[in-house]
Amino acid sequence: MSKTIDFGIDLGTTNSLIAKFSGGKVQVFKNPRGHKEGLPSIVGFRKDKILVGDKARDFSAKDPKNVKSRFKRKMGTSETFKIESIKASKTPEELSSFVLKELKGFVQSGENVESAVITIPASFDTIQSNATKEAGKLAGLKEIILLQEPIAASLAYANKDSSIDLKNSQWIVYDLGGGTFDVALVKIVEGELTVVDHEGDNYFGGTDLDSLIVEKIVAPHIETLGRFDNFLAELQSASGKHEKSWYRLLDACENAKIELSTDMSTEIEFELEDDDGEEVEGVVTVTRSQFESLIKEKIESTATMLKQILTRQSLQPSDLEFVLMVGGSTYIPYVRSLIEELMNIPVNTDIDPTNAIAIGSAFYAGGCQKLDTNASSEKTDSNSSLKVKATYVTSTQDEEEIFAAKVVGDFADYTYRIHSVDGSFDSGTKPLIARINEELPLRKGEFNIFSFTILDSTGNTVPHSHEQIQIAQGRYSVAGQVLPEELSLVKDDLASNDTVLHKIFERNCILPTRATRTVEVAKTIVKGSNDLPLKIMMVEGDSNNHFLSNKPIGTLEVDGHQLTKDLLKGTEIDITFEISTSRDLTVSAYFNGTGQEFSQIFNPTKRDVSPKQLGSDIIKLEEAILSEQESASDNIETEKELAAVQREVQELLLETGNLSEDSITDDKFKLEDKKRSVAQKLHQITSRKRLESCKQEYKEVKELVTGIAHEAGNDQEKHRLKDIVRREEVFLNSNSYSTIESAISELNSIQNTILFRTPAFLVNVFEHLVDSRVSMNDQLQANSLIETGKSLIQSEQWSDLGLVNARLWDLMPQDEQNIDQTKFVTGII
Incomplete structure (x- = not known):
């Protein structure tokens, strides 16, 4: 029984194929009923009978409403296909599973196809990729590896002819x-x-x-x-x-x-x-x-x-x-x-453009070890006292390759032998040792198979996990698949009353990959409460865009009933993100405040688009453009850019208005993608405005803090200020307003540290609070604190005065607390 997956499947929108890698070659299977390689990706329902492929296509001439096709493009969406003959609906994943089951029937060798490599477009997002795996599981596949179609096509070409350099x-x-x-x-x-x-x-x-x-x-x-x-x-x-x-x-x-x-x-x-x-x-x-x-x-x-x-x-x-x-x-x-x-x-x-993807996927499958026989990981053999860990490449351009193995256990008087199945190489019988290194000669341009046999002291064969060694000479392997879009975490930005994206995974990073981030809880969640849950959203797309411009792919959600104690505002959460070669995304979170760990709590979100809601979103987008146009009247270039975006929005409104709620086309998904593109353009225009505003604010805050530090700062604070100024050329030229805002926040931190130990500042704040006492929530407590503050000023107990100010500040209405504290700097600079 092969220890590699071997089967490759091209699950296409219009046609699908299945192929197998065996003995260094790829066989594309033909439909036993028509002897054609491809299977039309069409499913029909005739009473209690399911028709797939050409039979479904023929049936569509009689009853097109009960025949479904082109469903691959709706994978990962909330769309379903109504089937009149069975009075039910089928999801795109269910329809795809019928195609996969039919393809499995092409294999007439008696083998059960339980594992396969299935190809997907490189531009498929995370949700579509997960949906493809779901279809495979519905078809009875126990192990599924996804492969991007451009890689499959390139493998088919590169491995087609060993004479191609x-x-x-x-x-x-x-x-x-x-x-x-x-x-x-x-x-x-x-x-x-x-x-x-x-x-x-x-x-x-x-x-x-x-x-x-x-x-x-x-x-x-x-x-x-x-x-x-x-x-x-x-x-x-x-x-x-x-x-x-x-x-x-x-x-x-x-x-x-x-x-x-x-x-x-x-x-x-x-x-x-x-x-x-x-x-x-x-x-x-x-x-x-x-x-x-x-x-x-x-x-x-x-x-x-x-x-x-x-x-x-x-x-x-x-x-x-x-x-x-x-x-x-x-x-x-x-x-x-x-x-x-x-x-x-x-x-x-x-290469044949119709079967290249299937051929390439089979080449890839031939190098994929099944889960129970991973050539690079240590396995426990049937003889519990013996473990073998082997290392070798499965594809190489060299004509010789090193096979290395580490043997652990009691193997006194054991022997081993490595020989090629065609008889061209034989290591001879050798004593089994802890570390084996054999140089294996390879036949040029061929798939080389070797047997690795271990015998015990009585001459009986000892089963182990590396009995067969497979190395392709002159064939090309895959260095890794890439992530097609950035994945980011959506976080609240209290300063702008909006959200910001924190990039987790870079576009084109090699899979699999892993990352960790620490975030703070923005609000207190009481244990056992029905309060709004903690939500952390993941989106796919450019992290420089607003999150509404990107595709939501899921939400990390924890509510009060899952907590063992209150989760306080400001508590740190350590989040671990892992994404596999096949785009399986796992998110785990450790709550430092409660000591709890939540694993695999990521809930993918299927794409749901309603023409009515889409129209509403586009109208809001137009309103945002009009608002920006009002504030951009003094900037001719920005006005032109906004006018161009507005024309696109008006075209979108017209196209969306022509869509029916029950449209059977993919147009609503196309229009939503266009809407996201327009939203990205608007965000880029407004980001430039925000960027210029941030640069101006940075200059003003730097000038203010420089003066305060010169008058009242200590050596450590002056050093922190110099460090920020030293880096300013980098972040001012980064075109990232979030980076500049971070520098402004650092400057404000230095300012606060100095001001809150400066008597003149503390007195000015206290006097402002005294003048504002009538608006405080608790007058009795306010009067008591004011009398205490007056006494502290007389005795020059400045640190205690700072505490009184803080308590008085908390008594102020929320909308009056957000006052620029620099107005109290009188007498300091």
Whole structure:
């Protein structure tokens, strides 16, 4: 039985495949019912029978409402698909699990597929990644490893032909599939492959090109042939009169798109009833030039993403080997020619774009040890007195490789032997020792398998966890997968009455990874109370943006009923964040105030978008822009930027207004992504204003504190001030207002330390409080404290006067406590 996972699955939006790594080669399995490699990712429900693949596609011609497709793009959302024939709804994860189960049936060797590598777009967020694993578990997979599709494609190419020399090279993977788009910069350094940077769009793929043909060519033509009231809206609504026709037209346009890759024109047939019940049928001709004109803007947008990567990485087109084309939609000749023309980089079409992802995932699976046989960790063997820990690389460009093993236990008179299964190498029988080092010769460009046998003193074989050694020569391995977006913690910012993001994980950091942070509790939570719980939100996206511009991926939540004692305001919480290669996020928190530890309390949040709520959010965004425009009347450049953002918001409002609550398209998710993009632009504009304000405030506070320190500061306080001033060039040029605000906070701390031991300041504060006594909450206590304060001033007991001031301050109404204390500095500077 293999100790590696071996099976790789490409779970696609339109088609899915399964492959297996065995003996150094990859086999892509064919459907035993039709002998085709791919399985259409379509699920149909006919009474009590579930149809998957081609049978479901055929059934859709008769009953499209009970056939579901393109559900991959809704993975990780709250969306469900209503199935009329079973009077129930299915989630995208459940529908995907039916596809995975059908793929498992392609394996006719008698093996049970219990572990697999499943590919995901590199731009899939954390929630979508978790949803993919959920689909795998629903399909009966016990162990699932996720692999980013650009890595899979690159493995398929790099391991396709051992004669290809890719040492220390880099290229772009351009992956335009049925439902998603990825463009990634891939490097090979010292035989290891990794994604360095990427861009992507989870809502652009071949299915969107099909929709364009329906929306821009077919639907307008049909409207001229009968009476239709808002035909397109009725096509795209779950309760629309023509919903069934939407699915039929999409399928017809998909076939037309495929035909246009080889033919200069094609015909799309249609048959439906208009709003009066009159039959409308006919044929619409679509030419290749029409189609290319239709998709030009979309394909140009993918080239823009590619250019963004080159700019970020300071690369020129000449620095790249090629653009590797992957995904069924890259069969479109116009896609290949336009990208080559726009980027001036050779296009590489040496691998089959439809099965490359599955092949690459199988290569990766062949190097993944199953959970119970990890080659790099120590295992207890069936003989409890013997433990073997082995270290070796599974892929190498060298023609010899060292196998090292550490043996622990009672192995007196034991022997071992290592030999290749093809008979080309045999170490001979040797006495078993605590540390084994064997130099294994490797056949060039092949997958080398060795047996590692241990015999006891009587000549019986001793089972252990490293009986088979597998090393691929001339093959490339993966250095690590990267995190596609930053993950940040949302924290309250009391100074601005808003929130700030604290970055936990960097974009493009190598997985798995771990981080710790310490935060303070912003409010007291009473043990056993029903008070609002402590909430710590995690978001995915640029940490320089406002948290509302990023995707919420979950909340860490603890309430009073979980506490063993009161959790006081200001108590420190130590939080540990861990994220696996497959994007499993674990958050653990230790409460220093109660001594409690909460593990794995992170609750992922599925994406939920309502057109009505989306419209409301966009209106609030427009109001925020209008507010900013009022305060930016003296800045022409800012006014122009705000006007451009406002135009985008107005376009968004128009598009959202055309959406029905029961839209069967992905448009609401696309529009929400656009809304986040616009919100990011607005935040960047307002951040610049805040940045300039912070810089000005820093200069004013520095001048004030410098004077106070000169007059009344001690050596330690003056040294702290000098240290801040020494660093100011760095944080003033950082373009991060939070960093500058932190410096201002440090200056205020120095100021407070000096002022609260300075008699003139303490007296001025006391006199202000005396004048304000009428507004204090407890007049009796206030009068008593004032008399005590007067006595302390006479006796010059300044430290005690500071305590009296603090108690009087607490008696003031909350809105009067927030007074700039520098107004009391009279006589000090």
